[in-house]
Amino acid sequence: MSAQSLLPARWPVPGVFVALVLTVAIGGLVVAVDGGQLFHQATVVSLLHVAAGLGLVAVGQTLVIVGGSLDLSVAYLISLSTLVAAETMNGSDGAVLPAVGLALTVSAGVGLLNGLLVTRFRINAFIATLGVGLLLKGYLDNGYDGPAGVTAPTLVRTLGYQRIGPVPLSFLLLVAVTAAAWFTLARTRFGHHLVAVGGDPEVARLSGVRNDRVLVTAHVLCSLCAGLAGIYLASRLGAGAPRVGTEGLYDLESIAAVVLGGTALAGGRGGVAGTVGGVLLLASIDAIFNQLEVDAFFKQVIRGAVIIAAVAVYARRALRRGRS
Template identity: 85%
Template sequence: MSALPLSPARRPVPGVFVALGLTLAIGWLVVAIDGGQLFNQSTTVSLLHVAAGLGFVAVGQTLVILGGSLDLSVAYVVSLSTLVAAETMNGSNAALLPAIGLTLLVSAGIGLFNGLLVTTGQINPFIATLGVGLLLKGYLDSRYDGPAGSTAPALVQTLGYQRVGPVPLSFLLLLAVAGACWFLLSRTRFGHHLIAVGGDPEVARLSGVRNDRVRVTAHVLCSLCAGLAGIYLASRLGSGAPRVGTEGLYDLESIAAVVIGGTALAGGRGGVVGTVGGVLLLAGIDAIFNQLAVDAFAKQVVRGVIIIAAVAVYARRALRKADR
C-alpha cells in the first residue's frame, strides 16, 4: 500500500518560529539599549502565563477554523467559565474536581449549541457564534457587577502559580493540550475528516465523511478549550471575573494567533504547532512593549500590522501554489 500524502496538519510551520526568534532577538536588543532586561525570570514567567491563557483558546479556535468554521463566543465562554468554577468551589478544596467537571460540562454544552446552530440550523458561523456570545454577554451583564466566588486554594497554588523552574505549570498544561490536539489532527480519523471538511465540504461528503458531526465535535472541543482557559484564569485571579474574556480580547486574539500560525481562515490547512508559535509571538510582543512602557494603542497598531503581513504572506504563497 502506498503511503498517504502528508496531511496539512502535519506539515512543519517554521515561518512563525523564525518570526518569533527575530522578534525576541530584536526586542532583547532594544530593551537592553533602553537599560532593561528582557530575559529575566519575572519577564519570562509573565510571558508564559500570558501565552497559557491565550493559548488554550487559540488551540480550540484552530480546530473550528480548520473545519471551515469560526467561534466568536469564546471570550464570553471564558468569562462564564471563571464564574462557574469560582462559585462552585467557593473557596473549598473539596469542591475542586466537581467545579472543574461542571465548568467543562457547561463549556461543552455551549460548544454543542454553537455546532448545532452552524450545522442543523445552517446559520453562518460568524453570525451563529456571535449571537451566542451576545446571549452570554447579556446573562453576564445582568447577573454580575464584578468578581464573584472564590477559587479553591489548591487550584491557585498549582495551576495558578506553581512553576517548574521558570516555566509555569499552566504553560506545560497548554503544551499537553496542544500535543493532544496535534495527535488528534495528525493520527486519527477525526483529524483527517476535519481537514477534509475544511478543505472541500462537498468532496468530503461524497467521500463518506459526516460533515455535520465533524463540525459539531470541533465546536465542542473549541468551547472545552475556552473552559480550560477560564479555569486557569480563575486560578490566577482567585475568583470569577465576568469580563475577563472580553477585556483580554480572547475572541479576536485567538483568531489572530491562528492566522499568524499559518492556518487558513477558509479551513483545510494549518495546525496547532503554528498556533502555539503565533501565541508566543503575540505574548512576546506584549512582554517587549511592557518592558519599554509602550502605550496600549501602539501595541494594537503593531499587532494589526503583523496580522495583515502574515495574511498577505500566506495569501501570496497560496497564489503561487495555485499557479503551478
C-alpha cells in the same frame, strides 16, 4: 480522495518561528539598550502565563477554523467558566473536581449549541457563534456587577502560580493540550475528516464523511479549550470575573494567533503547533512593549500590522502554489 490528501500539515509554516526568534532577538537588544532586561526570569514567567491563557483558547480555535468554521463566543464563555468554577468551589479545596467538571460541562454544552446552529440550522458560523456570545454576554451583564465566587486555594497555588523553574504549570497544561490536539489532527480519523471538511465539504460528504458530526465535535472541543482557559484564569485571579474574556480580547486574539501560525481561515490547512508559535509571538510583542512602556494604542497598531503582514505573506504563498 486519497488518505494522503486528507492529512494536515505535519508541521506548521516555519515562518512564525522565524518571526518569533527575530522578534525576541531584536526586542531583547532594544530593551537592553533602553536599560531593561527582557530575559529576566520574572519577564519570562509572565510571558508564559500570558501564552498559557491565550494558547488554550487558540488551540481550540484552530480546530474549528481547520474545519472551515469559526467561534466568536469564546471570550464570553471564558468569563462564564471562571464564574462557574469559582462559585462552585467557593474557596473549598474539596470542590475543585466538581467545579472543574461543571465548568467543562457547561463549556461543552455551549460548544454543542454552536455546532448545532452551524450544522443543523445552516447558520453562518460567524453569525451563529456571535449570537451565542451575545446571549452569554446578556446573562453575564445582567447577573454580575463584578467578581464573584472564590477559587480554591489549592488550585490557585498549583495551576495559577506554581512552576517548574521558569515554566508555569499552566504552560505545561498548554503543551499537553497542544500535543493532544496535534495527535487528533494528524493521527486520527476524526482529524483527517476535519481537514477534509474544511478543504471541500462536498467532496468530503461524497467520500463518506459525516460533515455535521465532525463540525459539531470540533465546536465542542473548541469550547472545552475555552473552558480550560477560564478555569486557569479563575486560578490566577482567585475569583470568577464576568468580563475577563472580553477585556482580554480572547476571541480576536485567538483568531490572530491561528492566522499567524499559518492556518488558512478558509479551512482545510493548518496545525496547532504553528498556532502556539503565533501565541508566543503575540506574547513576546506584549512583553517587549511592556518593558519599553510603549503606549497601549501604539502597541495595538503594531500587533495589527504584524497580523496583516503575516496574512499577506501566506496569501502570496497560496497564490504561487495555485499558479504552479
